[in-house]
Amino acid sequence: MNFRTDLALERHESVPKSSIEGIELTVKECNGIKVTHITVTNEKGEKAIGKKMGRYITAELPGLERCADNMEQWSKVLADEIRSLIPKYGTVLVAGLGNRDITPDAIGPECISHLLATRHIKGEAGMPESLSGLRSVAGLVPGVLGNTGIETAEILKGVVSKIEPSAVIVIDALASRSLSRLGTTVQLCDTGVSPGSGVGNRRKEINSESLGVPVIAIGVPTVVDGITLALDLIEECGVDLAEEKRRRIVQSEKGMMVTPKEIDLTVKRAARLISLSVNRALQSDMSASDITAIVSTV
């Protein structure tokens, strides 16, 4: 690859169509959202796009600034896709990865603040009626290696071994190639995640193999890699960089994140949308407005 991205969709786009084997792709549109399903079916596909075998679902929203007016419909689309990836029964553990202290990396923890955690309230007295009959959900903000000294994968493995969920959903920030995707594209996949990849700190993989239960990763691009951005600008300027030169520059490590000025709003809006979508996926009998009302006050 001669640029950096965590999105299967962007990798797929960059590959000459003729040469792809082992990739299935379908596109549909729901409620104004373009939903692309990419399935990597074998090793040829893996090699072609540099992503592991599995399913990658990408939802492209028309623009987060219209989020307030479309929360209900957009979250429905995402909830349906999330539900298609998780088992029907059993506790689901939702983990918000990333560092609260770095705005574009805070999307995971921010989502957990809006999560409807219910695993503990079965049979508790005085619970609002609206909370009975709910699916069991647990939430966790594991923190980051630099502060805890513990790999996120280790923390999750430990907690999974105790509470034995039927699935784990991890939410994390991603890096995309393009600024226009920040906060407006959501990637769901069943192949797990390397925490910190959005901010360039790849850590131990968190996936179905390492945790022993299905792992669904929900990622939202909140940064563009600095080198990638610069190279794209070069090309926009009409400068023709040799493929080889571009690749060499991409491989140099610089660790710069590029974000828009209003990154706080981007993260806030995307976290609202993702957390509502997860809550709806898990509590399929509740309406969006009921969930919003409860989460904002429980």
Next chain:
Amino acid sequence: MNFRTDLALERHESVPKSSIEGIELTVKECNGIKVTHITVTNEKGEKAIGKKMGRYITAELPGLERCADNMEQWSKVLADEIRSLIPKYGTVLVAGLGNRDITPDAIGPECISHLLATRHIKGEAGMPESLSGLRSVAGLVPGVLGNTGIETAEILKGVVSKIEPSAVIVIDALASRSLSRLGTTVQLCDTGVSPGSGVGNRRKEINSESLGVPVIAIGVPTVVDGITLALDLIEECGVDLAEEKRRRIVQSEKGMMVTPKEIDLTVKRAARLISLSVNRALQSDMSASDITAIVSTV
């Protein structure tokens, strides 16, 4: 007074009915909320209940745990009462008093995080349509004397002299006599506020005289004074304390706040309700759901 409270209603309740002159009181019920209007009309009234001449509106909610389901109706009742106290036109400055770092004192700053500030967006390009035609609203979190070295009244006076609002709304935590009122009673008044009174640090008065424009105070009890609680418990135990003894104990300074264990939820819920009510009072053409959608994502 032989107990401590910031609520005109509680003071009024403690005074023998026969002896009150200079107080007018009416009670009504709207959407399940008991709304009491107390007007202190002269100095006799002032002396009787220890509150300055002016209007005190107290709304008693059935219980904040049902807040999520009733946000729409409750905020309507409060919005109507707030609207009755402020001028129809002109910018309104809303100030959230109190210390973010002390949970029961954080209700003012927390309300400002949900305030729809609009004074700056007139004519800005790219604003959502829903934000055109809005009343001009400014918000401020002035901080507390211990951290800034500046009296809140001084900060507000300064800002008022620059932006010349037609009214100021200040939101602050109060102390009530009874635990059952915490987070469930809202007092509106047109006589201003002493910031910090809820947590026992009386500072320079903020009112129409000191600011030169109408000042509406919105207060929510989030603490009970420790001494008051103790004395009430003594009486519940059937111990009969002489009036004089009780008064002397009340006058001793101890500075203890009593809060329920789940004070974080109390503050969170009350802040949602108050901020929605203020937003609705100021933007009377918008629905509660439109405001909620915008505030949670703008």
Next chain:
Amino acid sequence: MNFRTDLALERHESVPKSSIEGIELTVKECNGIKVTHITVTNEKGEKAIGKKMGRYITAELPGLERCADNMEQWSKVLADEIRSLIPKYGTVLVAGLGNRDITPDAIGPECISHLLATRHIKGEAGMPESLSGLRSVAGLVPGVLGNTGIETAEILKGVVSKIEPSAVIVIDALASRSLSRLGTTVQLCDTGVSPGSGVGNRRKEINSESLGVPVIAIGVPTVVDGITLALDLIEECGVDLAEEKRRRIVQSEKGMMVTPKEIDLTVKRAARLISLSVNRALQSDMSASDITAIVSTV
């Protein structure tokens, strides 16, 4: 007991001296701090003071407002005591229990923000020299049941099973009988903790049995139980309550926390002291000032 406290010292004080068997007590003074060692040696002792067999070390500081000038000496005393309770070698996991959103309950999480976590930096390039040769330390803020749906004990068990520390240190808020102890008394013990006891929500025990490794609990009183305070005031007033009546009142559940107005400073100061003490106990070759410098900037 006819009052509520989490301090072994306060329970011991309330028991008639003649009747105590199974309790050993020694008192010493170091750097102006009164240090009391209480050992509950058998079931008689357990019953007498209502605390499990084990060691309880209580440090009574002269007053937190003088904390800034005495940080160096006080943390040395505490560090020595902590070191006496933990194994010499192996990773130590330090967990900060409690709810960040409730000021008096935030002391555990606040301590972890000042913890020198080192488990991950062995051999990392570019580390400051001062960080080589450090003992391996991991930190965790597990959150609270109401937000995560998972008992803290479960999270810790899971993480312990993965990182296999030689000991766990848990830091939590406590309730004491007396206001004067808030933030100025520190209890260390080797019998574990019930998270949330400070704020009246007892949860699954966290101790050596449940975690399978030595568990050292560090607790700081940050609240007084409302009922206990009220009853003490009654007695200060010269009212003589029958023992039986007092006990009955204590057993009624009310869930009120009493804190001083400046609880944010109390928690901040105590967290600084505890975290420095823990860091010094674990990194015995480093000076207090080196640790402070690193922690405030790494």
Next chain:
Amino acid sequence: MNFRTDLALERHESVPKSSIEGIELTVKECNGIKVTHITVTNEKGEKAIGKKMGRYITAELPGLERCADNMEQWSKVLADEIRSLIPKYGTVLVAGLGNRDITPDAIGPECISHLLATRHIKGEAGMPESLSGLRSVAGLVPGVLGNTGIETAEILKGVVSKIEPSAVIVIDALASRSLSRLGTTVQLCDTGVSPGSGVGNRRKEINSESLGVPVIAIGVPTVVDGITLALDLIEECGVDLAEEKRRRIVQSEKGMMVTPKEIDLTVKRAARLISLSVNRALQSDMSASDITAIVSTV
């Protein structure tokens, strides 16, 4: 200019030496810090480097990762320079500009959390001895236009008119040309600031003219403009862009901020250093360690 920077130093470096009139420049080294004084003495100088007439002092630190070990000496150098810019007597108002919710923009508010505000404590009972005889200092976090609806300049003007300080110090994030300066260069100047310039939102000027008292701006680069970074990379690649083309690209508005991955640490360290330097400049009789001890616990 064919790149974007808020640093007078970087602008000066880019101008051919022969052509500069109206600029005086001296360089010295203190405690390992390179300190450059640039004085723009007339309009020719203004035009040459695009900065207003006045003094610009730039301190270049050897690297923030060594901050912990050098805090004492580095803060001394900065304190001396700050002291040279402010009047000897009278209250000083220190304002922390920027948005707490955007990591690189949070440096101003973060500095105020470590500020020793003293204006209110003159004569307060129970103050530690160490706080008597202090210079009067006030602190303010005015918030950002998008949240308050009020220009920062308006808020400061209002507060200045009430508390009548002898000078105002404003602390803000800046944009520099080069990544290596982020968190390691500090610019002091007596020409004021446009809040938000670091993140590309220029607002009403805050300076001696607008506030009516001397205004000292302390700025720390925490972002690099995205376009500037990209263009520099292009040139590093050996691509020769025409001056004119470069300028046109720079003038296009994109609003992208580039930060390093560990921006949270950069901001934390720089805020510690700046706030300590300001505190030392204002309280010249106190040692760095006394100030640190008080600020971390008061």
